[in-house]
Amino acid sequence: MEFTLLFLATAIVMVIAWRGPRPLALGLFGAVLIACVATYLHHATDTLKLSF
Amino acid sequence: MTQARAITLNALSLYAVALVLAAAYAAQFIVHELPCPLCLLQRILFAALxxxxxxxxxxxxxxxxxAMSLLAAVAGAAASTRQVLLHILPGDAGYGSALLGYHYYTWALIGFIAAIILIAAVMLFDRQFEDDGAVLPATGGIFAQIAVWLVIMLTVANVVTxxxxxxxxxCADNPLVYEMLERAA
Structure with missing residues:
Protein backbone atom coordinates (compact mmCIF):
# COMPACT_ATOMS: atom_id res chain seq x y z
CA MET A 1 0.00 0.00 0.00
CA GLU A 2 2.78 2.41 0.90
CA PHE A 3 4.35 1.99 -2.54
CA THR A 4 1.05 2.82 -4.26
CA LEU A 5 0.84 5.99 -2.16
CA LEU A 6 4.45 6.91 -2.95
CA PHE A 7 3.81 6.51 -6.70
CA LEU A 8 0.65 8.61 -6.34
CA ALA A 9 2.50 11.30 -4.37
CA THR A 10 5.30 11.38 -6.97
CA ALA A 11 2.76 11.78 -9.79
CA ILE A 12 1.07 14.63 -7.88
CA VAL A 13 4.45 16.35 -7.36
CA MET A 14 5.14 16.05 -11.11
CA VAL A 15 1.79 17.63 -12.02
CA ILE A 16 2.33 20.45 -9.49
CA ALA A 17 5.88 20.98 -10.84
CA TRP A 18 4.38 21.31 -14.34
CA ARG A 19 1.26 23.35 -13.55
CA GLY A 20 1.39 24.58 -9.93
CA PRO A 21 3.50 26.91 -7.78
CA ARG A 22 7.23 26.17 -7.58
CA PRO A 23 7.58 26.39 -3.74
CA LEU A 24 4.78 23.84 -3.31
CA ALA A 25 6.47 21.44 -5.75
CA LEU A 26 9.79 21.81 -3.90
CA GLY A 27 8.19 21.22 -0.50
CA LEU A 28 6.17 18.21 -1.61
CA PHE A 29 9.21 16.73 -3.35
CA GLY A 30 11.11 16.95 -0.05
CA ALA A 31 8.25 15.24 1.77
CA VAL A 32 8.11 12.42 -0.83
CA LEU A 33 11.88 11.91 -0.63
CA ILE A 34 11.75 11.71 3.18
CA ALA A 35 8.85 9.22 2.90
CA CYS A 36 10.92 7.13 0.45
CA VAL A 37 13.89 7.05 2.87
CA ALA A 38 11.56 6.14 5.77
CA THR A 39 10.02 3.33 3.68
CA TYR A 40 13.49 2.09 2.77
CA LEU A 41 14.58 2.04 6.44
CA HIS A 42 11.32 0.30 7.43
CA HIS A 43 11.90 -2.46 4.87
CA ALA A 44 15.67 -2.77 5.27
CA THR A 45 15.40 -5.16 8.18
CA ASP A 46 16.90 -8.27 6.59
CA THR A 47 20.41 -8.91 7.86
CA LEU A 48 23.07 -8.62 5.19
CA LYS A 49 24.94 -11.95 5.27
CA LEU A 50 28.32 -10.34 4.73
CA SER A 51 31.54 -10.73 6.71
CA PHE A 52 34.07 -8.07 5.83
CA MET B 1 25.59 25.85 -22.74
CA THR B 2 22.63 28.11 -23.49
CA GLN B 3 19.33 27.90 -21.61
CA ALA B 4 17.63 26.47 -24.72
CA ARG B 5 20.24 23.66 -24.99
CA ALA B 6 19.91 22.91 -21.27
CA ILE B 7 16.13 22.63 -21.62
CA THR B 8 16.53 20.23 -24.58
CA LEU B 9 18.94 18.13 -22.48
CA ASN B 10 16.43 18.11 -19.62
CA ALA B 11 13.70 16.93 -22.00
CA LEU B 12 16.03 14.16 -23.20
CA SER B 13 16.61 13.11 -19.59
CA LEU B 14 12.83 12.79 -19.17
CA TYR B 15 12.73 10.45 -22.18
CA ALA B 16 15.52 8.43 -20.50
CA VAL B 17 13.43 8.14 -17.29
CA ALA B 18 10.41 7.11 -19.40
CA LEU B 19 12.55 4.46 -21.08
CA VAL B 20 13.61 3.04 -17.70
CA LEU B 21 10.00 2.92 -16.46
CA ALA B 22 8.86 1.32 -19.74
CA ALA B 23 11.67 -1.28 -19.54
CA ALA B 24 10.56 -2.16 -16.00
CA TYR B 25 7.03 -2.66 -17.36
CA ALA B 26 8.42 -4.86 -20.14
CA ALA B 27 9.95 -7.17 -17.51
CA GLN B 28 6.68 -7.13 -15.56
CA PHE B 29 4.32 -7.86 -18.44
CA ILE B 30 6.43 -9.80 -20.97
CA VAL B 31 8.58 -11.90 -18.60
CA HIS B 32 5.78 -11.89 -15.95
CA GLU B 33 8.12 -10.94 -13.10
CA LEU B 34 6.37 -8.88 -10.45
CA PRO B 35 8.52 -6.20 -8.78
CA CYS B 36 9.53 -6.78 -5.14
CA PRO B 37 9.19 -3.98 -2.53
CA LEU B 38 12.80 -2.80 -3.03
CA CYS B 39 12.30 -2.94 -6.81
CA LEU B 40 9.18 -0.74 -6.46
CA LEU B 41 11.12 1.74 -4.32
CA GLN B 42 13.79 1.96 -7.03
CA ARG B 43 11.09 2.62 -9.64
CA ILE B 44 9.64 5.40 -7.46
CA LEU B 45 13.06 7.00 -7.12
CA PHE B 46 13.61 6.81 -10.90
CA ALA B 47 10.28 8.63 -11.28
CA ALA B 48 11.37 11.17 -8.63
CA LEU B 49 14.45 11.88 -10.78
CA ALA B 67 20.04 19.18 -6.63
CA MET B 68 16.58 17.60 -6.26
CA SER B 69 17.41 15.04 -8.95
CA LEU B 70 20.81 14.42 -7.35
CA LEU B 71 19.16 13.64 -3.99
CA ALA B 72 16.71 11.23 -5.66
CA ALA B 73 19.59 9.54 -7.52
CA VAL B 74 21.63 9.11 -4.32
CA ALA B 75 18.61 7.59 -2.52
CA GLY B 76 18.01 5.29 -5.50
CA ALA B 77 21.66 4.24 -5.56
CA ALA B 78 21.45 3.40 -1.82
CA ALA B 79 18.33 1.24 -2.33
CA SER B 80 19.76 -0.62 -5.33
CA THR B 81 23.14 -1.09 -3.58
CA ARG B 82 21.33 -2.77 -0.69
CA GLN B 83 19.57 -5.15 -3.08
CA VAL B 84 22.85 -5.96 -4.83
CA LEU B 85 24.43 -6.71 -1.41
CA LEU B 86 21.46 -8.93 -0.42
CA HIS B 87 22.31 -11.23 -3.34
CA ILE B 88 26.08 -10.85 -3.56
CA LEU B 89 27.16 -14.09 -1.86
CA PRO B 90 28.37 -16.94 -4.11
CA GLY B 91 25.57 -19.42 -4.83
CA ASP B 92 22.80 -16.82 -4.52
CA ALA B 93 20.82 -16.84 -7.78
CA GLY B 94 19.59 -13.28 -7.18
CA TYR B 95 16.04 -11.94 -7.52
CA GLY B 96 14.35 -12.32 -10.89
CA SER B 97 15.99 -12.92 -14.23
CA ALA B 98 19.09 -11.26 -15.62
CA LEU B 99 19.41 -8.94 -18.61
CA LEU B 100 22.76 -9.07 -20.42
CA GLY B 101 24.27 -10.77 -17.38
CA TYR B 102 23.04 -8.28 -14.78
CA HIS B 103 19.89 -8.37 -12.66
CA TYR B 104 17.53 -5.39 -12.88
CA TYR B 105 18.66 -3.97 -9.52
CA THR B 106 22.27 -4.00 -10.75
CA TRP B 107 21.17 -2.10 -13.87
CA ALA B 108 19.28 0.27 -11.56
CA LEU B 109 22.47 0.92 -9.56
CA ILE B 110 24.36 1.60 -12.81
CA GLY B 111 21.51 3.91 -13.91
CA PHE B 112 21.48 5.91 -10.67
CA ILE B 113 25.29 6.30 -10.68
CA ALA B 114 25.15 7.40 -14.34
CA ALA B 115 22.46 9.94 -13.40
CA ILE B 116 24.64 11.35 -10.58
CA ILE B 117 27.63 11.73 -12.91
CA LEU B 118 25.58 13.24 -15.77
CA ILE B 119 23.76 15.74 -13.52
CA ALA B 120 27.08 16.84 -11.99
CA ALA B 121 28.56 17.20 -15.50
CA VAL B 122 25.62 19.30 -16.75
CA MET B 123 25.87 21.55 -13.67
CA LEU B 124 29.42 22.47 -14.71
CA PHE B 125 27.98 24.72 -17.44
CA ASP B 126 27.25 28.01 -15.65
CA ARG B 127 25.85 29.93 -18.62
CA GLN B 128 22.59 27.97 -18.49
CA PHE B 129 21.82 29.67 -15.15
CA GLU B 130 22.15 33.20 -16.62
CA ASP B 131 19.29 34.88 -18.46
CA ASP B 132 20.72 35.13 -22.01
CA GLY B 133 17.73 37.07 -23.37
CA ALA B 134 16.76 34.30 -25.79
CA VAL B 135 13.03 33.86 -26.37
CA LEU B 136 12.34 30.33 -25.17
CA PRO B 137 9.27 28.38 -26.32
CA ALA B 138 6.49 28.30 -23.73
CA THR B 139 6.93 25.27 -21.44
CA GLY B 140 9.83 24.00 -23.52
CA GLY B 141 8.02 23.30 -26.80
CA ILE B 142 6.21 20.19 -27.98
CA PHE B 143 9.29 17.92 -27.62
CA ALA B 144 9.55 18.72 -23.91
CA GLN B 145 5.78 18.69 -23.32
CA ILE B 146 5.48 15.15 -24.72
CA ALA B 147 8.38 14.05 -22.47
CA VAL B 148 6.73 15.53 -19.36
CA TRP B 149 3.33 13.94 -20.00
CA LEU B 150 4.93 10.60 -20.94
CA VAL B 151 6.70 10.40 -17.57
CA ILE B 152 3.58 11.53 -15.69
CA MET B 153 1.40 8.93 -17.46
CA LEU B 154 3.90 6.13 -16.75
CA THR B 155 4.00 7.12 -13.08
CA VAL B 156 0.18 7.16 -12.90
CA ALA B 157 0.15 3.71 -14.59
CA ASN B 158 2.48 2.51 -11.82
CA VAL B 159 -0.04 3.72 -9.22
CA VAL B 160 -2.63 1.39 -10.78
CA THR B 161 -0.37 -1.65 -11.29
CA CYS B 171 3.48 -5.91 -0.56
CA ALA B 172 4.77 -9.50 -0.55
CA ASP B 173 8.56 -9.90 -0.34
CA ASN B 174 8.45 -12.24 -3.32
CA PRO B 175 5.22 -11.40 -5.17
CA LEU B 176 3.88 -14.04 -7.56
CA VAL B 177 0.30 -12.84 -8.16
CA TYR B 178 -1.63 -9.58 -8.37
CA GLU B 179 -3.31 -9.49 -4.93
CA MET B 180 -6.31 -7.45 -6.07
CA LEU B 181 -6.98 -9.64 -9.12
CA GLU B 182 -6.55 -12.80 -7.03
CA ARG B 183 -9.11 -11.54 -4.51
CA ALA B 184 -11.59 -10.61 -7.24
CA ALA B 185 -11.29 -14.03 -8.94
Missing part, protein backbone atom coordinates in the same frame (compact mmCIF):
# COMPACT_ATOMS: atom_id res chain seq x y z
CA UNK B 50 12.04 13.46 -13.30
CA UNK B 51 10.78 16.25 -11.00
CA UNK B 52 14.01 18.32 -11.37
CA UNK B 53 13.95 18.30 -15.21
CA UNK B 54 10.21 19.17 -15.23
CA UNK B 55 10.95 22.24 -13.08
CA UNK B 56 13.94 23.12 -15.28
CA UNK B 57 11.76 23.04 -18.39
CA UNK B 58 9.01 25.14 -16.82
CA UNK B 59 10.98 27.70 -14.78
CA UNK B 60 14.39 27.57 -16.50
CA UNK B 61 17.51 25.71 -15.30
CA UNK B 62 18.38 26.30 -11.63
CA UNK B 63 20.96 24.54 -9.43
CA UNK B 64 18.22 23.70 -6.88
CA UNK B 65 16.31 21.70 -9.52
CA UNK B 66 19.41 19.68 -10.37
CA UNK B 162 1.15 -1.33 -7.80
CA UNK B 163 -2.33 -1.19 -6.28
CA UNK B 164 -3.27 -4.31 -8.27
CA UNK B 165 -0.08 -6.06 -7.16
CA UNK B 166 -0.07 -5.16 -3.47
CA UNK B 167 -3.72 -4.41 -2.75
CA UNK B 168 -4.40 -2.40 0.40
CA UNK B 169 -1.99 -4.41 2.58
CA UNK B 170 1.79 -4.80 2.66
Missing amino acids: AVGPILNIRFGPRPSHY TLLECGFGA
